[in-house]
Amino acid sequence: IKIGVDAGGTLIKAAYMKDASIEYKTFSVSQLALAAEWINQFPHARICVTGGKAMLLKALTDPAAPEMVEFEATYQGARYLLDKEGLAEESHILTNVGTGTSIHYLGNGKQHRVGGTGVGGGTIMGLSQLLTGLTDFDEIVRLAALGDRDRIDLKVSHIYEGRTPPISGDLTASNFGRLSALASSDSISKEELLASVIGLVGETVATASVLAAAQFNLSSILFIGSSFNHNDPLKRSVEGYTRLRGAEPLFIGKGEYCGAIGALLNL
Numbered sequence: 717i718k719i720g721v722d723a724g725g726t727l728i729k730a731a732y733m734k735d736a737s738i739e740y741k742t743f744s745v746s747q748l749a750l751a752a753e754w755i756n757q758f759p760h761a762r763i764c765v766t767g768g769k770a771m772l773l774k775a776l777t778d779p780a781a782p783e784m785v786e787f788e789a790t791y792q793g794a795r796y797l798l799d800k801e802g803l804a805e806e807s808h809i810l811t812n813v814g815t816g817t818s819i820h821y822l823g824n825g826k827q828h829r830v831g832g833t834g835v836g837g838g839t840i841m842g843l844s845q846l847l848t849g850l851t852d853f854d855e856i857v858r859l860a861a862l863g864d865r866d867r868i869d870l871k872v873s874h875i876y877e878g879r880t881p882p883i884s885g886d887l888t889a890s891n892f893g894r895l896s897a898l899a900s901s902d903s904i905s906k907e908e909l910l911a912s913v914i915g916l917v918g919e920t921v922a923t924a925s926v927l928a929a930a931q932f933n934l935s936s937i938l939f940i941g942s943s944f945n946h947n948d949p950l951k952r953s954v955e956g957y958t959r960l961r962g963a964e965p966l967f968i969g970k971g972e973y974c975g976a977i978g979a980l981l982n983l
């Protein structure tokens with residue numbers, strides 16, 4: 717058996733090859749010991765680890781597993797998944813919305829990091845907890861899907877009331893910028909707050925990605941990372957905003973496992 721592991725800031729993702737097919741498994745980073753135990757149950761496994769917590773994880777595996785550079789692993793995994801979809805030949809911007817967000821240029825058989833933003837999946841978790849007390853990712857996403865952003869987020873069309881704005885009125889002028897218009901007696905629901913948190917993250921990562929794409933004259937942006945797991949509100953926000961800004965969003969199945977797949981393919 718071969719096992720590739722991507723131990724990130726929040727989640728540990730494993731991709732392993734049994735016979736000819738790749739299987740997947742995820743642990744929380746708080747379950748580092750459990751993940752190591754799972755790996756150690758395969759006595760003759762070949763293992764490669766990557767990600768920010770790779771050092772911590774390989775200290776617990778027996779024998780210590782070799783490590784691979786995270787961006788290279790993510791790139792190799794993305795290439796593998798793109799190849800399966802018949803998209804590998806093209807150049808893309810790759811945006812990995814993990815705990816934080818990292819933006820890369822993919823093309824000509826190599827990748828390089830263009831930039832990133834600290835606004836990412838960790839921001840969804842942190843702001844959601846602060847604003848609503850909720851800490852469960854699936855519950856945050858479920859409630860966000862029911863929320864309306866209209867009373868919280870200020871759109872360009874709100875500022876240009878009735879007039880034709882110089883840019884699309886649907887663009888957000890100010891995330892969380894409409895609260896001052898509320899009467900003090902109005903209360904905001906958890907659903908509304910969570911929808912706006914996800915909108916803030918989605919629009920920030922989409923905007924940064926679109927700017928990166930323009931730098932390379934590209935329009936295709938591949939979005940990966942566990943932040944998109946069962947997360948329709950984030951997907952819709954990123955998709956809508958990327959299109960609004962003139963680029964083409966792309967999502968691939970198992971995209972959250974790019975790093976783990978890259979580590980697996982390295983074996």
Ligand code: ATP
Binds near residue numbers: 724837945
């Ligand atoms: P990084 O790459 O920045 O080091 P990471 O690799 O751990 O971090 P991902 O696993 O890609 O990042 O994504 C983590 C994000 O995914 C979380 O911040 C959260 O928004 C979301 N998420 C999805 N499922 C869960 C879950 N079960 N528990 C916690 N967060 C989750």
Ligand code: MG
Binds near residue numbers: 724
């Ligand atoms: Mg990661």
